[in-house]
Amino acid sequence: MKAVQFADYGGPEVLRPVQVPEPHAGPGQIRVAVRAVGVNPMDWKLRSGAMRQLMPLALPAIPGSDVAGVVDEIGAGVTGVDVGDEVFGFATADGYAEHALLEHFAVKPPTMSWEEAAGLPVAAETAVRGLDLLGVREGDVLLINGASGGVGLSAAQLARARGATVLGTASPANHDFLRGLGVLPTSYGPGLVDRVREISPDGVDEALDTAGKGALPDLVEITGTPDRVLTISDPDARRHGVRMTSGAEGRSYQALDEVARLFEEGTFQLPVARTFDLDQAAEAQEISQGGHVRGKLVLRVA
Structure with a gap:
């Protein structure tokens, strides 16, 4: 072959x-x-x-x-x-x-x-695993760093299906697309803490980093503790006291059936x-x- x-x-x-x-x-x-x-x-x-x-x-x-x-x-x-x-x-x-x-x-x-x-498969499984490890549930406010990539987009829609409010960092060119998915967008980079506080003055419950580009200190400050921050890609996670998931702790294969169901319902793309x-x-x-x-x-x- x-x-x-x-x-x-x-x-x-x-x-x-x-x-x-x-x-x-x-x-x-x-x-x-x-x-x-x-x-x-x-x-x-x-x-x-x-x-x-x-x-x-x-x-x-x-x-x-x-x-x-x-x-x-x-x-x-x-x-x-x-x-x-x-x-x-x-x-x-x-x-x-x-x-x-x-x-x-x-x-x-x-x-x-x-x-x-x-x-x-990888995007959905990683997203579900991340949301489960963070314990995202109805009524929570979740910040996704890197919301326009495969894992970020999956996590945003899956979190909204759980009843969470979702904020997401992305380049300005992707902001309208994220708004169309019900995500509150902002730009990444310097000033992130202030921008997020303006969008969500009552705070952020959890943060999921899918970009791995040095945002962990800001995410810890935004959530108030490294315990509520999870990264899938930043090798400096341990230095900031943040958990990193690679799948070695177990995979969330049920994500495949979940995204297939949500796709058929018209709530996932x-x-x-x-x-x-x-x-x-x-x-x-x-x-x-x-x-x-x-x-x-x-x-x-x-």
Whole structure:
């Protein structure tokens, strides 16, 4: 089968189209004929070698974890799904390929495009995990730093579904879009504390950092304590007394069914910023690495 692989750590140019043997579903797994695969920051962080101390890879490696496709093999012990079903979920590995194996997945709503489905798994799971760790509930005021990215947009809509008021930092170009989702936007950078206090004079209950760009001291000041701040990406978290979640403490796979339900109800969307063919994976990762993407980047496989 066709896949995109890298044999050495490096820049986007190390990604190469290759032919590799097809995987087959083992116990507890399904195999899908991949229609689309999401591009996540973790993909380029692994490819670049930035994560090699924490997550060493056996090279050559095929990146990609967010997959949407049609079930064509079902392993022993798997129930509730049939060959031919359209699903989205987490690839066990090797998502940038024509076939992938999944252990955690949900049925794709009929009105959801392949590209939309492929953009959901990591963003939705990370968002739900973050909201649960913070304990966001009805009546809370939540500040999301980096509200226009995949995780930020997911967290904003999921928090509103819980009955929370949501404030979000983003570039001014994204403010109207956030308002359309019911989010109170503000700009990131110097002066954040004063801007947030003007928007929410009664305070902020929790803050979720999805951007990892040095905002933690401001978020601690805004909430009044590091205990009510959570980051998914700032390596300086411990220095500021802030929790960081990587998923090592457990994953919130129920997020897949939750976002599928909210999508069908018309209360959740995750825009696809741009799509690429599988052979353009290097270009997609380069854009992802540059940041400032509203929504998700997705590779079309078939």
